Amino acid sequence: MRSWSCLAALALSLFFANPAFADKSFVDxxxxxxxVRFPATLRKEAGGLIQRPPARLVADGLAALSHGDARRALDLFGAAIxxxxxxxASWLGYARAAFATEPRDxxxxxxxRNRALTAAYGAYQHVATPAEEAKALAVLGEVSADLQQWRPAxxxxxASLERSENADVRKSYEDLRKERGFRIIDYKVDSDADQPRACFDFSDPLQGGKVDFAPFVAVSGNANPAITVEQAELCVEGLKHGERYAIVLREGLPSAVDEPLLKSADYEIYVRDRSPQVRFSGKNYVLPRVGQEGIPLFSINATKINVTISRIGDRSLLPTVRSEDFLSQISSYRAGQISDEEGAKVWSGSMDAKPIANTEVTTAFPVLDAVGKLEPGIYVMSxxxxxxxxxxxxSRATQWFVVSDFGLTAFSGSDGVHVSVKSLASAAPLAGVxxxxxxxNNEVLDTxxxxxxxxxxxxxxxxxxxxxxxxxxxxxxDRKSDYAFLDLLPAGFDLTDRGVTGRLVRTALDAFLFTExxxxxxxxxxxxxxxxxxxxAQLVQGLPLTIIIRRPDGIEYKRIKLDDQGLGGRSLMLPLLSDAQQGTWRIEAYADPKSDSIGDTSFLVEDYVPQKLEVNLAPSEHVLEAGQPARVGVDARFLYGAPGANLDLSGNVTxxxxxxxxxxxxxYTVGLEDEPFQGQSKPIEEGTTTDAKGHADVVVAVEDVAAPRPLEAKITLTVGETGGRSLDRTVTLPIRPSHALIxxxxxxxxxxxTDNSLAKFAVIAVDAHGKRVAQTHSSWTLSEVHKSFQWYRRDGAWQFEPLTTxxxxxxxxxxxxxxxxxxxxVPVKYGSYRLDMHSADGATQTAISFYAGWGGATTADTPDTLELTLDKHDYDSGNMAKLHFSTKFAGTATVAVVNEGVHALKTVDVHAGANDIEMPVDASWGAGAYMLALVHRPLDTAAKRLPGRAxxxxxxxxxRGAxxxxxxxxxxxxxxxxxxxxIPVKLT
Known part of the structure; x- marks a missing residue:
């Protein structure tokens, strides 16, 4: 291994304690x-050497080091520290001695080596001049390189060269940078993607922010290549299959580690045709029996597709659904197990495809023609x-499926399981199923x-x-040929986005617990x-409750039986010990301690100091100009009336x-909402105190930050009390950009x-001060946004990533x-769109996204949102509740009254547009309930639209009055x- 040695060229000066070293810019x-911790370790190891004066120890350490006795020098410098x-001098000598000592193992x-790193950094922290810092940092760099910690080295x-130029250090740095600095470490050509690309992996992240990498990338035959950057990867997009390219990554390409690319790199690449591939559309497993042309198979560059279909019988359905294989891709070995042991092979063969070079084509596999009569169970196609x-x-793709006309919906509550069956083809209810x-445990509970x-x-x-x-x-x-199933164990629909809130509903008994x-x-x-x-919500009398109090660590603190003290109520005084554990304590109520709790609450134990202050913030301006400091008036007053005088202020601005x-x-939407922006937070300079009246004027510096959309300054000021407690208050001020806006x-x-409708927009322009201005020749572009998934193979497995075009x-x-x-x-059809507005000079831009068509943000696993309203918030029993909703299609609606159970069900036909339905209100429904409407949309074969629901x-x-x-x-x-x-209390 190459050594970057510079220690021998550095003279070790004798430095003694500085009264206070300045802030250091090199931080680890x-x-x-x-x-901080190292001196304590050295004191334990010093032994009798600790009796000597520090200066003598340093001198003896230098002498031992010069005579080649590094281990002896290590002990001497350690005692000096x-x-x-x-x-x-002690720290730097220890670093040199630790690095020079020959290790035993x-x-x-x-x-x-790690002690040498610590000592070198300790020397850097305690030296006083840039030249001395340079020497310590050079030692730190050499030890880091020896440990193969290339970036820290x-x-x-x-940092050493920035403080003092040194020829030996310069050579070590340049040599190390050539071999281990910012560089290209690998590249790959993604030929199997629909849009092929060449990606280059770097040793360190590339420079972030809005950086134009185009000047540093040259592609033969493309003067303006599309380039994407993510972390340490740079990709050249827009390549074509079957083409050769010469790509040059030029010297100077910027990195996030302040090291541009040292020299240009040339690559000759060939984008081969996509390898033959086959896949299915996804994890949907219910195929409509009517109007379905077949199971769609997506293939690339495949002239023929081999297909195998196996069936797992009805009695093995439950273990199959619970297995990890269900709805997942399976191996050839697992497919063989299903065919030979758990199920039966029902068809195998091949089908022709009509490939278009490097383009994904869809071929419908006629499953009903191939299999014939479908038997109960679930099918798996490979x-x-x-x-x-x-x-x-x-190369293997898997599709689990059943072919059915049954659309199943289940409601589970305290009164049992309610199931509704609709036809996917017509949305009509199906009788006799x-x-x-x-x-x-696979036992049939009931039929x-x-x-x-x-x-x-x-x-x-x-x-x-x-x-x-x-x-x-x-x-x-239907005991003939139609068959379907619904899994009850996964979580039901999350309806919090439709206003369903509140605490957990208890089934039989409900204990409401609260502390004062x-x-x-x-x-x-x-x-x-x-x-x-x-x-x-009716009172339960005469039933005792068992109250269990648990400490923050979960240990039971106390168990108390509370008898009814009247009208189902009871109270308890719970004294806490003087050393009670701090944290969140829980109280649970049980009707039967061996069963689940029927109510709970919690409280916090802390050595808190009650709030004594009231603090108000009053900004002088409610809108900040870009780069303008915020001026905030602070008024502090103690709750007993006295002004909060001479209190320290601190805080931060985000x-x-x-x-x-x-x-x-x-x-109005302004700027680019979908562009990322990393929030910035800085502390506010301390030193401000309130005056004798409890008032202070704080000036907060707010930087002019470049961003793709308007920003706000969140200013948090902290007022400290004399007892040590502090109180935070926050004021948020919008920042008006320093340029014109659209x-x-x-x-x-x-x-x-809807489809073929007009999307209407209002557009205004304002200057940097928010004043309306005229703007001529503003350009606009309407783009249709397609969101899909790009499938690819990595490490022998199919994966996908979302792709937006x-x-x-x-x-x-x-x-x-x-x-x-x-x-x-602008006229629009069904789909997602983005409207971009640009000023004539291109300096100002705003983008707004929207959707044409109903339910665009939903998935097959989540019903579309149906806007349902009632004519009243409260009803007296016996009255009629009138519900109103609008749909974009005709179909069938199931209207249900639900709370902890299902109280009423009604099936009605609905038409496109507004619908009104009446339901009589019954007192047996309790104190309140949800009115729920589930609208089913039938299959539309002509429009090639699958069944849906809202x-x-x-x-x-x-x-409520009662x-x-x-x-x-x-x-x-x-x-x-x-x-x-x-305090007199009167109940009315």
Missing amino acids: DNLASNV ALDEKNA DGERYTL LKAYR ASPDGAAADDDS ELRLIAK KLTDANGYAHFEAGLARGTGGLRPSLVVAS RGVYRSGETVFLTALLRDAN IEPLEGSLPGLEG GVMKLFKDDEL TRKVADGQLNVGTDAPGTLE LGVAWFGID HTLGVELAPPEKVRPRGQLD
């Missing part, structure tokens, strides 16, 4: 931490291009037939099963109140993207656009005036301290 937190850890070598060498080796799993409820509404109900007792008897699957069959406050000190008393109610709109641009407003709702569909120019916003109308919910209260108590408090106007406070 790990080494700094080691320097133990006696005086500010002596720079690999373990000692590692120890000595280069940093240390460079496909591979003809000519692929039998054990080449990287056999439904089997299967437990986790039901759907009624005329396609509905069946499995009783509550079956739904309460645990362990192996827990409901796991619903299997549907949330934070306590050790030794104080916690006052707990518990109310016991049933599932309908620059981050603006939430909301700039003043005067409400509702604002674009959508004049439509997110779900309003755009296609320009329209452009033009727009004149914007000052009196009224400019108006832009779901909306709305909460309503029932007989369950509501009015509370009136009549506290006295004045309260005297250290006395009893009586």
